[in-house]
Amino acid sequence: DVKVTQSSRYLVKRTGEKVFLECVQDMDHENMFWYRQDPGLGLRLIYFSYDVKMKEKGDIPEGYSVSREKKERFSLILESASTNQTSMYLCASSTIGRFSYEQYFGPGTRLTVT
Amino acid sequence: GDSVTQMEGPVTLSEEAFLTINCTYTATGYPSLFWYVQYPGEGLQLLLKATKADDKGSNKGFEATYRKETTSFHLEKGSVQVSDSAVYFCAQAHTGTASKLTFGTGTRLQVTL
Numbered sequence: 422d423v424k425v426t427q428s429s430r431y432l433v434k435r436t437g438e439k440v441f442l443e444c445v446q447d448m449d450h451e452n453m454f455w456y457r458q459d460p461g462l463g464l465r466l467i468y469f470s471y472d473v474k475m476k477e478k479g480d481i482p483e484g485y486s487v488s489r490e491k492k493e494r495f496s497l498i499l500e501s502a503s504t505n506q507t508s509m510y511l512c513a514s515s516t517i518g519r520f521s522y523e524q525y526f527g528p529g530t531r532l533t534v535t
Numbered sequence: 536g537d538s539v540t541q542m543e544g545p546v547t548l549s550e551e552a553f554l555t556i557n558c559t560y561t562a563t564g565y566p567s568l569f570w571y572v573q574y575p576g577e578g579l580q581l582l583l584k585a586t587k588a589d590d591k592g593s594n595k596g597f598e599a600t601y602r603k604e605t606t607s608f609h610l611e612k613g614s615v616q617v618s619d620s621a622v623y624f625c626a627q628a629h630t631g632t633a634s635k636l637t638f639g640t641g642t643r644l645q646v647t648l
Binding site for chain 1: 567569576577578579580581584624628634635636638639640641
C-alpha cells in the first residue's frame, strides 16, 4: 500500500520560531510537493521538487524554504513563523512519465502559529 | 494562466439524490483533467481522470466528461450515499509541467439520511 507520511498531525508554534515539517514517501517517487490548504482558497503549491536537491518555487513560496537531501524525504521550513502561516499543510508525491498526474497525499499537518 | 473554478459549497443532499458539482477550467491547449476527493481527516486521493476531449472518467459511481466546447468537467453521481460526504477538488494538469496540478477551491458535500 502506497504511503506518504507527515511528521505531525497537529503543531502549535510561536511567532518567530523556526518550524520544520517533514514528509516521507515509500513509493520511490521522483516528484514531491508541498501545498497549503485554506478555506475558500483550495490547495496552493508552495514548492515542488523533481529530484534530490532540485526544487522549484510554486505559487506562494514567500516565507518558506525546502530541503530534499534524500529521494524519500522532503522538508518544508518556515524560517520565522508568522500568524498568517497558520494553515493545513499537505505533502504529496508522484512518479514521472504518463502517470505523473496522480499525486499521493499525506494526511496533512495542521499548523497553528500563535 | 491556468485556473480552475468550481462551485461554492457546501452542497447538502439527502441519500440517493443526484449530485452535480460544476467545474470549469482555463488553460492553453487541452490539459488533462481530474477530480480528487478528501475524506474527513485524510489527504486527497484521485477519484477519476480524463486526458482528452470527450473522454469520460468514472469511478465508484462518479462520472465526469471532458467538454472542450464549454471548458468544463462537471462531476456527477446518480445516487449519493452518506459515505460520499467529503470535499471534492477539480484539478488540471499544469501547462508546460504535466506533473504539477492546479486545483480548484474544493466543494464540500454533506449527505444526510
